[in-house]
Amino acid sequence: MSDSAVDSDEVRHVADLARVDLAEEELERFAEQFGEILDAFETLDEVPEIERESDLVNVMRPDEVRDSLDQEQALQNAPEDEEGFFKGPKVS
Amino acid sequence: MSYNAFITRETIESDAEGPLADKTVAVKDNISTEGVRTTCGSAMLEEYVPPYDATVVERLLDAGATIPGKTNMDEFGMGTTTETSAFGPTDNPAAEGRVPGGSSGGSAAAVAAGEADLALGTDTGGSVRCPAAFTGTVGIKPTYGLVSRYGLIAYANSLEQIGPIAPSVEEAAELLEVIAGPDERDATTREAPWASEERAGDAREQREASGDSYADAADGDVEGLEIGIPTELLDGADEEVVETFWDAIDELEARGASYHEVSMESLEHAVEAYYVIAMSEASSNLARFDGVRYGPTPDYEGNWNEEFAAVREEGFGEEVKRRILLGTYALSAGYHDKYYKQAQDARAWVKQDFDSALEEADVLASPTMPVPPMERGESLDDPLTMYLADANTTPVNLANLPAISVPAGETSDGLPVGLQLIGPAFGETEIIRAGSALA
Known part of the structure; x- marks a missing residue:
């Protein structure tokens, strides 16, 4: 039994947050594997707090109009579209 | 025999004259090709046809290359064996019955089998170097920011780079030359520091003017090279892999290089840190796959949340779901700090x-992978073991550094072993020069 035991209810909760349905046997398998994987992640507790100096700088450019995909190209991979729009499922 | 190296065999021709005019360059299937489907090895994108080319594809075609097709890969780059592809596993031409490494296993197998002269892969935590090591080819993971990611379908964008796979260091360097350089469509690309301040935009011209192109650096001259060997990257590695590694170091020493061992305590935590970061980024990046703009045609009843969850169950394979869920968990309230x-x-x-x-040290060296190529099917049931196999490659992505994998030799069973050489940021010439002494 791992220290970070995860039960299938917790996996179900995370799957809900991530919008991924899971089959019952996947839930159970994931619960078992997640305990082991999270145990490995626990070793990060040993990492000292690090003074992080960032050498990153913003990259700016003028905001100007340029060519982009036209409506037809943007919609070409959509399973469903209607009058130039993507068609999605109902909201509620 | 077919190694299943390609997901889609469709030739993209170029009329341009250029350094790659007589070469075929296979392209990993997470790099967008206009008009040619780009699946990421996923059922989710089985019919996705990009309306534009990735910057690296434009550069290949401008250099005259012919693209013979799109190569197989672990789904969305998530794997170390090219077995999580929705289009079936790729076999290893250099060790049949074994995995070709991953996630760019199709690209490496295509080069190893002679089905393409060269190939592009992508490396988020070792996905170019691992398959290069496992198939006896050369692979380069460039410094973060050297190569544009525009048109690369993202898995973990703070870690990944597109890189070349080739039969020799010189050919890999030639391909790197073509794809490297700033791109206004990827704001994380930057001038390599050897470009003068006044001449922004001409990094390559500068380097070529000084006669020091990446390919020129492949001169095999390691006289005076100082190699650091992080002991943490030898601990726990397979015995024969370690022996082969030291043989390669001996070879470099015989040609004028010297080495010392160095301890890097942080490396003991790198692979875990890598997976937390990569999975967290993946959970966000892959949120876009909801069946509205692309993806399987949804015909479910229900509200949008229910329908998205159903499309994502259908479209994603198990490893992708596992990483999305673990990433969501790591970022969720109460666990973020932890x-x-x-x-x-x-x-x-x-x-x-x-x-x-x-x-x-000028470069650091380690075995690319701590193990020889696994037998196919061996690691699929044990995700944690598969993750830990990336212990030597993932630290490089965390540090944004360049690294090359070159063939170091073989185990007594004839299995390929790779040597990894790591350089300072934008120090590609250094690792190319050192690697070219061996391949």
Whole structure:
């Protein structure tokens, strides 16, 4: 039994947050594997707090109009579209 | 025999004259090709046809290359064996019955089998170097920011780079030359520091003018080269892999290089930090796959949340779901500080350790992979073991550094072993020169 035991209810909760349905046997398998994987992640507790100096700088450019995909190209991979729009499922 | 190296065989021709005019360059299937489907090895994108080319594809075609097709890969780059592809596993031409490594296993197998002269892969945590090591080819993971990611379908964008796979270091360097350089469509690309301030935009011209192109650096001259060997990357590695590694170091020493061992304590936590960060980024990046703009045609009843969850169950394979869920968990309320913040601390620590080690050495060396190529099917049931196999490659991505994998030799069973050489940021010439002494 791992220290970070995860039960299938917790996996179900995370799957809900991530919008991924899971089959019952996947839930159970994931619960078992997640305990082991999270145990490995626990070793990060040993990492000292690090003074992080960032050498990153913003990259700016003028905001100007340029060519982009036209409506037809943007919609070409959509399973469903209607009058130039993507068609999605109902909201509620 | 077919190694299943390609997901789609469709030739993209170029009329341009250029350094790649007589070469075929296979392209990993997470790099967008206009009009040619780009699946990421996923059922989710089985019919996705990009309306534009990735910058690296434009550069290949401008250089005259012919693209013979799109190569197989672990789904969305998530795997070390090219077995999580929705289009079936790829076999290893250099060790049949074994995995070709991953996630760019199709690209490496295509080169190893002679089905393409060269190939592009992508490396998020070793996905170019691992398959190069497992198939006896050469692979380069460039410094973060050297190669544009525009048109690369993202898995973990703070870690990944597109890189070349080739039969020799010189050919890999030639391909790197073509794809490297700033791109206004990827704001994380930057001038390599050898470009003068006044002449922004001409990094390559500068380097070529000084006669020091990446391919020119492949001169095999390691006289006076100082190699640092992080002991943590030898601990726990397969015995024969370690023996083969030392044979390659002996070879470099015989040609004028010298080495010393160095301890880098942070590396003991790198692979865990890598997975926390990569999974967290993946959970966000892959949120876009909801069946509205692309994806399987949804015909479910229900509200949008229910329908998205159904499309994502259908479209994603098990490893992708596992990583999305673990990433969602690591970022969720109450766990963010515990996992994600600590992983970022570990990332900063790894960077500092590399900076110190590279003050005392020109390059750092390790076995690319701690194990020889696994038998097919061996690692699929045990995700944690598969993750830990990335212990030597992931630190490089955390530190944004360049690294090359070159063939080091073979085990007594004839299985390929790769040597990894790590250089300072934008120090590609250094690792190319060192690697070219061996391949």
